[in-house]
Amino acid sequence: MPGHDPEGHDPGTPEYDHPTGGWGSLRGVARIFGEERSRPMALKVLASLNRPKGVMCSSCAWAKPAKPHRFEFCENGAKATLWELTPKRADPDFFAAHSVEDLRGWHDHDLEGAGRLTHPMRYNPVSGHYEQGGWEEAFAEIGRELAAMPPERAVFYASGHAGLEAAYLYALFARAMGHQNLPQSSNMCHETTSVNLLQTIGTPVGTCTLEDFETCDAIFFFGQNTGSNSPRFLHVLQEAVKRGCRVVTFNPLRERGLIEFVNPQDALQMATNRATQISEHYFQLRPGGDVAVMAGMMKCVLAAEAARPGEVLDAGFLSAHTTGFEETRRAVEAFGWAEIEAASGLSRAMIETAAEVYMGAERVIGIYGMGLTQHVHGWLNLGMLVNLLLMRGNIGRPGTGISPVRGHSNVQGQRTVGVGEKSAHMPADRLRALFGITPPEAEGMNAVHAMQGLLEGRVDAVLSLGGNLLRALPDRERVEAAWPGLRLSVHVATKPNRSHLFPGQVSWILPCLGRTDEDIQATGPQASSMEDTFSHIYGSIGQASPPSEQVRSEVAIVAGIAAATLPADPRMPWAEWVANYDRIRDLIEATFPEDFARFNERLHQPGGFYRGNPARERVWKTESGRAEFTVPPGLSALGQAPEGAEMTLITLRSNDQFNTTIYGFSDRLRGLEGGRDIVLISPAEMARLGLAEGQRVTLRTALQDGIRREVAGLRLVGYDLPGACVAGYYPELNPLVPLDYHEERSQTPAYKGVPVTILAA
Structure with a gap:
């Protein structure tokens, strides 16, 4: 396209002209520190972030190394922590001063900037205000409403904030009630991964661990903004580049984190502002053009194999571990370079350059973000990336693999312990054995299906365990208009947000502890746990005093609602589980023994404990028992554009x-x-x-x-x-x-x- 250089910035348009990290990052943290009137406790919590027996960051899901840096947090993590530790309070006086109608005119920044919630608040439709209520009143009313409706008309949404303990109880509660309507924040971002990697390599998550970045020879990035989304990754990339690893990036926008980086913990780099160049090549492809790029790279690999038989493809791996290669080869060879260039927005020479890097590396990792998953043909994006990696055996050996970079801190872990709409997400036989319940057989609703049900009048209640669902959803105006038609809406939250401003006929905001808050129960201080993007599990212990004595943990809130909804059953002693989270972790281990063996014993293991991944061992839990190639029917991940779309x-x-x-x-x-x-x-x-x-x-x-x-x-x-x-x-x-x-x-x-x-x- 005229005026666009896919491998060079247009100097006439805005761009940050400094490296990622460096002094700019420190100034960003300092600004939030001042705006939130942070206190000495904030410094103590920041010093403990992502360390054994410390606070696990509530921002991204990046790994927590066994040997942490002096400061094991990034700009984003510091902002999230200081935002949560604010001394500002959204208390009953705040809601008395501001009606729901008034608050709808506030910006999202200002709503959450009002501070931490302090008391259970019930919406009064007569006054138009949220008014203070009591916990027992809240549990009793919510329980009555849920018990009175058909289970399939209730939806239990979860953001990625809650720990594994609260998430497990939430998933158990839904199934004991009789439904699997458990949409989760991954439905809006990485569900493409969960569904499609399962079909191609037999696992719903990535295959890499942090150690793979110590030995890989090349890393290919697709649709990921590391500098903003997971800045601690930049330390790992910097070390990889210094030892000779080559990085190639494909993204429609030039994102600074994958261009150059100054490590704020490196005194020499900070003093000289001498940045490390991250990407050797950075190609600005067209949106949806990743399929064409990968098809072009595969054509190059196939051509090189034809010229040097037996030297390029990993024939032994392809024969022993894969299926569908020949059909895929024919489809890729049938694509012409002119159509590949048109679909990708890149020249043949650019794609050949990337392919040379790929073929010159013994060990390759493919990284991606929502630039691949949030497309109509996202399945094809992932299938083509898997194809490319399989051709040279780059899955299932050290220094190789496919690695989605997850956003929210425990979004992957919640799915691991059962928060999901499918029966496969929580084994029915173990639920019967442990609790004597007969889980529902009907599959539940994900986020899109739940909102379609809301618009069609098939949903009566939505419980939100964290998050800002109304703001995160597509078609927001239509969903906002339908939301007040709910019989029941319940929000478990740390701060007010826009989702709270469209109350159902019965509506509660229930204030919960944040990751940084101390969680004291009947048996003493409690730890929660979460899973990172590399399938490692960590314990987290809050340190700050809660914003009020009325704030309860997510575990206590879920258990309180469940106990008020379900008939009493000695096999589900909700209050006893709240008293001691070790007992919940024992249940998680009993339900998922392959993933959580010796859970309590390993909770605070430095670097987390790895729950394993069969594809990493070249065990393919697919329908064929092999890694499956994806035959590409076309060259774009975009949906069909209607006539008139510009x-x-x-x-x-x-x-x-x-x-x-x-x-x-x-x-x-x-x-x-x-x-x-x-x-x-x-x-x-x-x-x-x-x-x-x-x-x-x-x-x-x-x-x-x-x-x-x-x-x-x-x-x-x-x-x-x-x-x-x-x-x-x-x-x-x-x-x-x-x-x-x-x-x-x-x-x-x-x-x-x-x-x-x-x-x-």
Whole structure:
């Protein structure tokens, strides 16, 4: 496209001209430290982050090394910790002063900035305010409402915040009640991984561990923004690059974390500001063009094998461990270079350069983020990445593997202990043996299905264990309008957020402990646990005093609601489980013995304990018993664009944001400051469409289903992007994404590839 260089920044558009990390990162932390009026306890908690018997960060799911750095936290982790430790309080006086209608006019940043919740609050539809209630009153009313409705009309949502103990009880509660409607935050981001890796290599999670990055020769990144999403990863990448590992990145946007990095814990680097270059090659491909890139790289590998038989492919591995290679070979060879270049937005020479790096490496890791999963054909993205790795045996040996980088700190772990809508997520035979319950046979609803049920009047109750579900969902305006029709809405939360402002007929906000808070129960201080992106389990012990004596743990809240809903049963002693979390971990071990052997004994093991992964051992739990190649039917991960669609929209998170939490209005690592009501577009595309820098426009969804979806008042900002695409912030642009515009197999919303048109104001 004119004006766009896929391997070089357009100097006429904004870009952060400093490395990731460095002084900019420290200034970002200092700003939040001051804004939140942080106290000495904050420094104590930060010093303990991600250390054995310390506090496990509530931000990303990156690994906690056995030998931590002096400061084992990043800018994002520090912001999340200080945000939680704020002395500000959203107490009963706050809600008395502000009606729900008033609070709907507040920005997300200001809502959470009001501070920590301190008391159970019940919505009064007469006054329009939340009013203070008691815990026993809350449990009794919620229990009555749930017990009175058919189980299949209740939905239990979980964000990735709650520890394994609360998540396990939540999953058990739902099944004991009689349903499996357990949508989770992974439904919005990495469910594509859970569904499709299971089909291709027999595991729903990545195959790498932290140790693999010590021996890999090349790393290929697809659709991942390490600098903003998991900055501690940059330490690992820096060390890998220093020993000679080669990094190649494919992303429509140039993200600073994968360009260069200054380690804030390296005094010499900080003094000289001499950065480590991370990516040897950085290619800005078209949205959805990853399939074409990987097809092109596979063509190069096949051509090299034809020229040097037996020297390029791992023939022994392919024969012994895979199926479908010949069909895939034929499909890839049938694609022409002209169509590969058109679909990818890259030249043949660029793709050949990447392929040379791949073929020159003995051990390769493939890394990806939501740039691969949040597409209509996300399954094909993952299938092609698996294909590429399988060709040279790059799964199932040290220094190799496929590695999704998870966002929320325990989103993977919650699924491991049963939070999910499928019967396979929690073994029915063990539930019968342990608790005498007959689990439901009908599969439950994921997030998209649950919201479709809400719109169709098939859902009466939504319980949210953390998170800001209404803000995270696609089709937000339609869902917000339907939400007050619920009979019951319950939010377990640390701070107020937008989801609380659309109460059902009976609505409660229940304040819970944060990861940093001490959790004292009848038998003394308690630890919770979580799983990282590499399938390692860690214990976490809070250190700060809770924001009020009325705040309870997520374990206590889940157990309190369950006890009030279900008939009393000595096999489910909810109060006893709350008193001692060791007993819950014993139950987790009994339910999932292969993953959690000696759980309590290993809880605080430095570096976490590994629960294992069969694909890492080249044991393929697929239908065929082998790793399965994916035959590509086409070259794009995008859905079919309707006639009249001008652009593909990519949604983004800023450097000052974690999921739906907005810490501020600085997107420093992209060179953007100020408001979030912007649309990024290349100058060449702006000129082609007759638009101007700073002009206010409306984005309208080009998909036609009889519903008009648009977001107005957006300011155009010229930015270095491929042609025919625009970018803007999540969650502000979620109203443009139809609920049924999602990945075909997992129903993950296609936030990274929405066809839109631009309307001048």
